Amino acid sequence: MNRIIITLVIAFFTTTFFAQSTFDKFDGRDEVTAIIVNKKMFDLMGKVKVDASDNEAQNYLNLIRKLDNLKVFTTTNVRITAEMKSTAESYTKTAGLEELMRVNDNGQNIRILVKSGATEEKIKELLMFIEGGNKGNQTVLMSLTGDFSLNEIPILTDKMRIPGGDILKKNTKNKQ
Amino acid sequence: MKMFLGISMFFSLLLVSCSDGPSLQKYFVENTENANFISLDISPSILKVDKAKLSVEQNEALQSFDKINILAFKVNATNRVQFEMEREKVVAILKDKKYQQLMKFGSGKEGASISCLGSDDHIEEFVLFANKKDSGFAIVRVLGKDMNPNNFMTMISALKSANIDLEQLKPLQQLIK
Numbered sequence: 535m536n537r538i539i540i541t542l543v544i545a546f547f548t549t550t551f552f553a554q555s556t557f558d559k560f561d562g563r564d565e566v567t568a569i570i571v572n573k574k575m576f577d578l579m580g581k582v583k584v585d586a587s588d589n590e591a592q593n594y595l596n597l598i599r600k601l602d603n604l605k606v607f608t609t610t611n612v613r614i615t616a617e618m619k620s621t622a623e624s625y626t627k628t629a630g631l632e633e634l635m636r637v638n639d640n641g642q643n644i645r646i647l648v649k650s651g652a653t654e655e656k657i658k659e660l661l662m663f664i665e666g667g668n669k670g671n672q673t674v675l676m677s678l679t680g681d682f683s684l685n686e687i688p689i690l691t692d693k694m695r696i697p698g699g700d701i702l703k704k705n706t707k708n709k710q
Numbered sequence: 711m712k713m714f715l716g717i718s719m720f721f722s723l724l725l726v727s728c729s730d731g732p733s734l735q736k737y738f739v740e741n742t743e744n745a746n747f748i749s750l751d752i753s754p755s756i757l758k759v760d761k762a763k764l765s766v767e768q769n770e771a772l773q774s775f776d777k778i779n780i781l782a783f784k785v786n787a788t789n790r791v792q793f794e795m796e797r798e799k800v801v802a803i804l805k806d807k808k809y810q811q812l813m814k815f816g817s818g819k820e821g822a823s824i825s826c827l828g829s830d831d832h833i834e835e836f837v838l839f840a841n842k843k844d845s846g847f848a849i850v851r852v853l854g855k856d857m858n859p860n861n862f863m864t865m866i867s868a869l870k871s872a873n874i875d876l877e878q879l880k881p882l883q884q885l886i887k
Contacts, residue, residue, distance in 0.1 A: 564818035575812035577830055578859045 556625045557605055557677060560618065565611040571604040576680075593689050601680035608674045615665065615673040622663050622675060631661055641666050648684075655683050734803055734837065734851060738781050746789050746796075752778040768868045771861035775854040782848040797847055804839060819843045833857040 561568045580599035584591040609615060625631070631647040638644070643666050649659040658681060664674040742749040754775055764772065785793050804811070804825055814823040822840040826833050834854065841847035 561814075562818050567817045568814065568821075570811075570814040572811050572813060574810045574826070575824075578812065578826075581830060581859045582863055583860050 555603075555605070555677075556621060556629075557607060557675065559621075560607045560609075560614070560675070563614070565614055566607050566609045568608075569604070569606040573602045576601045590689075593686075597682060597686045597689050600682045600686075601678065603677070603679045605677045606674065607676075608672055610672050618673060618675045619663070619665070622661065626661070629659070631659065651681055655685070657682055657684055660687070733806075734800075734809075734849065737799065737803055738779060738849075738851070741781060741796075746783055746792060748780075748782045748784060750780040750782075752780070764868065767864050771864040771868065774857045774861045775852065775865065777853050779851040779853065780848060782846060784846045785844065793846065797841055800839060800847065800849060804837065809837060828857075831856065831858045 560566050561570065576598050580595055582595070584595060586592070607618065609618070626647055629649060631649050634646045634648045636643075636645050642664060645663045647661040647663075648657050649661075650656060651658045658679065660676075660678040662674070662676040664672075664676075666673075738749070741747045754772060754777065783793060783796055803809075804823070809825040809827055812824045812826055814821065816822055820842040822838065825837045825839070826835065827837070828834040832855075834857070836852040836857070838850040838852075839847070840850075
């Protein structure tokens with residue numbers, strides 16, 4: 535009896551504390567534009583019936599079903615950029631992310647980090663940090679969680695216009 | 711042992727208070743008469759579709775929708791403080807666990823979010839909440855029975871071919887003005 539209660543209490547605490555992710559503090563600020571897509575949305579999208587002969591759409595839906603959360607924060611504010619950078623760095627350490635690649639393209643600094651799942655190919659989290667560049671010094675912090683494979687990323691970048699998608703696509707394709 | 715019981719009771723109380731929280735329905739009822747708000751109900755009849763021309767699927771999709779309720783707050787020179795207050799209220803209501811947020815977009819100044827109520831294949835309500843600091847906010851509730859993503863998609867495709875009855879949308883013009 536005691537144990538059950540303790541477990542319940544602990545479960546409660548952990549959910550309340552960890553439901554808030556590290557990056558949620560950037561949400562709702564005036565200088566930050568945030569896009570957040572939750573698991574429920576991916577669940578619903580994955581339920582849409584598509585033409586079985588349409589391979590591309592099928593692949594896309596299969597991937598959607600494996601996703602949990604997409605968060606994109608963009609800002610042009612220098613102070614917040616610095617804050618994002620330090621948050622991303624400390625998160626990288628605590629969450630055990632590994633650097634997949636680092637690209638310097640036209641003054642744009644791009645870092646892509648992943649958290650591997652059960653096998654090397656499986657990814658639990660993809661974190662991307664883009665700094666600088668031509669478009670008004672925009673900084674982008676993107677986090678995608680789920681249980682997907684590196685090979686599936688091009689499908690995603692084809693269908694969703696995520697920032698840095700073209701670079702991500704170019705590099706993941708080379709890897710195969 | 712007693713302490714644990716106490717703690718668990720405390721938490722169960724929290725749970726109860728959550729489920730009894732304010733609902734959007736209540737909020738709508740409370741504010742329809744308020745001068746700061748514009749409220750609008752849209753029935754499926756807005757879609758002047760020829761039922762005979764619809765496929766079985768489209769008919770089914772149409773039937774899963776009940777109505778659309780819209781409540782909008784328009785900011786003017788005098789109600790800015792109220793706007794902030796009301797906006798906070800809505801945000802608080804939507805934070806309730808029963809509204810599952812699907813996605814969200816925006817910054818502190820403006821933004822939009824979509825939430826839903828119900829399980830995957832039996833969605834009872836979609837809530838769209840959009841706000842902008844300078845102009846106001848709008849809550850759109852799409853109510854129905856057993857709505858699901860498929861119905862939604864069929865509905866959108868049916869909408870393209872439908873004649874929309876613009877008369878019903880007249881009150882919204884005030885917002886755009």
